[in-house]
Amino acid sequence: MEFRLLGSVAVATENGDIPLGPAKRSSLLAMLLLRPNTAVKVEQLTAALWEDEPPTHSKTVLQGHVSRLRALLAEHGAEAYGVELATQGSAYILRMPESLVDAHRFEELVALARVQRQPADAVQMLREALSVWQGPALTGTVQSRPLEAAANGLEELRLASVEALAAAYGQLGEHARAAAVLRTESVTHPLRESLAAALMLALGRSGRQSDAMDWYHRTRRLLAEELGVDPGETLSEAYATILRAAEPATEKRPAPAAEAPVPELLPRPPRGFTGRGDELAVLARAVAGGDAPVALVTGPAGVGKSAFAVHWAHERRADFPDGRLFADLRGFSETQEPESAAVLREFLVALGTPAQRIPEHADAMGALFRSLTADRRLLVVLDNARSSEQVRPLLPGGDHCATLITSRDRLGGLIASDAARPVPLGHLPAADATRLLAAVLGEERVAAEPAAALQLAALCDGLPLALRVTAARLAERPQWTLEAMAGELACEQGRLALLDIEDTGVSAALGLTVQQLPESAARMFRAIGLHTGPDLDRFAAGALAGTSPAQASAALDRLAAAHLLTESVPGRWTPHDLVRLYARSLAPQADPEGLPRLLDHYLHTGLAADAAAEPGSQPCCTLPADARRPAATREFEDRSAALAWYEAERAALEGAVAAAVSLGLHDRAWRLALLQWPLILWRIRDGWTPLLSTGLDSAVQEGDADAQSRARALLGWVLHEEGRDAEALVHLEQAPELAAQAGDVVSEAVAYVNLAVVLDGTGEHERAGLLMSHAVSLAVQTGHPATQVLTLQHLARHCLKTQAYEAALTHVLRADELLPPDAVIGQVQLRIARGQALAGVGRPEEAADQLRQAIRGAESAGFTEGVAEATDLLSRLPADR
Secondary structure: OOEEEEOOOOEEEEEEEEOOOOOOHHHHHHHHHHHHOOEHHHHHHHHHHHOOOHHHHHHHHHHHHHHHHHHHHHHOOOHHHHOOEEEOOOOOEEEEOOOHHHHHHHHHHHHHHHHOOOHHHHHHHHHHHHHHHHOOOOOOOOOOOHHHHHHHHHHHHHEEEEEEEEHHHEEEEEEEHHHHHHHHHHHHOOOOHHHHHHHHHEEEEEOOOOHHHHHHHHHHHHHHHHHHHOOEEEEEEEHHHHHHHHOOOOOOOOOOOOOOOOOOOOOOOOOOOOOOHHHHHHHHHHOOOOOOEEEEEOOOOOOOOOHHHHHHHHHHHHHHOOOEEEEOOOOOOOOOOOOOHHHHHHHHHHHOHHHHHOOHHHHHHHHHHHHHHHOOOOOOEEEOOOOHHHHHHHHOOOOOOEEEEEOOOOOOHHHHHHOOEEOOOOOHHHHHHHHHHHHHHHHHHHHHHHHHHHHHHHHHHOHHHHHHHHHHHHOOOOOOHHHHHHHHHOOOHHHHHHOOOOOHHHHHHHHHHHHHHOOHHHHHHHHHHOOOOEEOOOHHHHHHHHHHHHHHHHHHHHHHHHHOOOOOOOEEEEHHHHHHHHHOOOOOHOOOHHHHHHHHHHHHHHHHHHHHOOOOOOOOOOOOOOOOOOOOOOOOOOOHHHHHHHHHHHHHHHHHHHHHOOOOOOHHHHHHOOOOOOHHHHOOOOHHHHHHHHHHHHHHHHHHHHHHHHHHHHHHHHHHOOOOOOHHHHHHOOOOHHHHOOOOOHHHHHHHHHHHHHHHOOOOHHHHHHHHHHHHHHHHHOHHHHHHHHHHHHHHHHHHHHOOOHHHHHHHHHHHHHHHOHHHHHHHHHHHHHHHHHHHHHOHHHHHHHHHHHHHHHHOOOOOOHHHHHHHHHHHOOOOO
């Protein structure tokens, strides 16, 4: 549940906005939200609900609105969020967590932005704050003086935040961005001199002095015409600054051409980074020497290698004008490390390569990456590398590029083969460790207890992760002394482990953090230990903890505030490796139903993704009879959104299959494996065989003939695409009979198609043709258009292979009549087959037209294989067509 004041006054829930009714009810809610947890007198509410003199029965009307608002909140589960509308004497009070109000979150982010030392941090917080606004504040309320005053106050704070955002952009040297932000608001508020002055300065600093002066004269005229006044001191000083900057110029210079965007994949700079002066100097020398230098930052877990590398990369931004790339290789994580192809794909996209032009194989991606980086001054940061072999395919090709690698391993092979320069990172010395505490807690608090600060540094063994977690707990409890916290750490059973063994050592500090969390956040932390992937969204978190996604999001934010999670990308949270290890040690204390709920969450969401990715196709499974329904299921707008979810959740879904098997929930395991079929077919050669084999084993355990048929048909197809036809046929020969036993005609038709395609590829054309025709007959019996299209398309392909072009054309035309208009990839495949058939019957001009349409459709869908096939066929047509 979320309360909105910054735009239309609203109460948002998982099922949409609550209908509030008349404007007076919205006004009542607005007044209570403007002062949450504070008693608001009836007289104040009455003044807000009526523009003029209130009627004699105003109190009765007000009571009616209060009663209805209270009922609406109760009806939509407000109590679960800690929200209560209560009567307190002759006043009303809305008790609630203030974080549920968008205006509170906005003001909190603005306040945090003011104290940031780095302008990049201020930019991020101000952008997030301004994104909360959805329109003019308090829209839909009565135009009374109290509400207008409140709306004006909020609007003033918004405009001040816009000016602060532009100033932060200016500190970063991004004056064009500052001007873009200010121009929109200056048009809307033409008489606000501070906006106009800031816009003029931003325009001037971005090389647009003429535009800046034009804006001054425009504002001066408006002030004279509308208010009858001259420009004030702020505007006049900005004009003088522009004039002084323009004086040396003998002629007006054209604005500089827009530079091509450069890739920027670095995470945000680490907060409170301190010390490491010697190591930073060593790293600078390592990167400065030689062509295409490779620097290798090594050290134990938790010592701050990643923060060190990212801090240095941000500090040396000017040295790499062509951009900075970053990838977490998860080499020492318990989660699956990314394949080099996935990392290269992200790098190529960041360098501006269209998705449809990215090669399919990793070797070709690497060659393209090295080619694109050959003439650039680029920094590549490869974090948490496991081995030299993992790193080598990701090294850039240019002599002016630098690579910065972090690893727990020394990576001697990389030193030998690529002359990598080691930069060892040890634990922080006592002085730097206490400075790190002071960066979080403030200089005065640490200086007041210097002996206790040194004791904390010793107890944490100078390990930055332990120091930061300890400091975070002290920051949240200002009444605690450093000596008291040192005493707590000294009594912890794991203190010796902290000094000697890094992983278990951090558990003591993390234990203190978790103990001090609100119960909802502590419960979420324990639940995260059950998760099956490297990161999670609020839906998965809600399933694990047995809460709604909104409640889960609040708990995740609380954990992020305690430095136990990071929001790695918007909407996805990632625990540090050591934090994940500690969370898993607490998993026995978590809700034992958490993992089964997670499995059922993935089943429900997977079915929704299937429907969006392949509309019209028969679902690959139904839900188990005892499947739990999640509090909410993610919705997918289209195929792209569904495929993006599969990509993001792939590791977690693979882990969920393994977890289901370990729990003996084979009815979940095979479903979770097969539900990924849209991504499997889209990225057919991505190593799906182990997953599908596990799914098949579970289907056999269940004795489910239909499940076995589907698993064998898909596994056989994957094996065929991997060039393992003999193994594929072992499964594909069994799939049709199993489907027939189950009485599923659609599965039987698909199984025959897959078997026939492989037989066609092995030379058994006659049998393949018979099976294809039988599959078409079965598909017609089902009356299921998607299955009929599939069988007809493959029968047409078979006819093309055997040069039966007229028959192929007939089958393609039949399939085309059944294909939905939004099935872009299906249309591409049919146009390719139609083009081949037309060429075969001697109609090359029509064939060329079909193939060109296929290329356009494939390019728009990012269907690279379709583009390649159609282009190749088009090139083979007669030149004189």
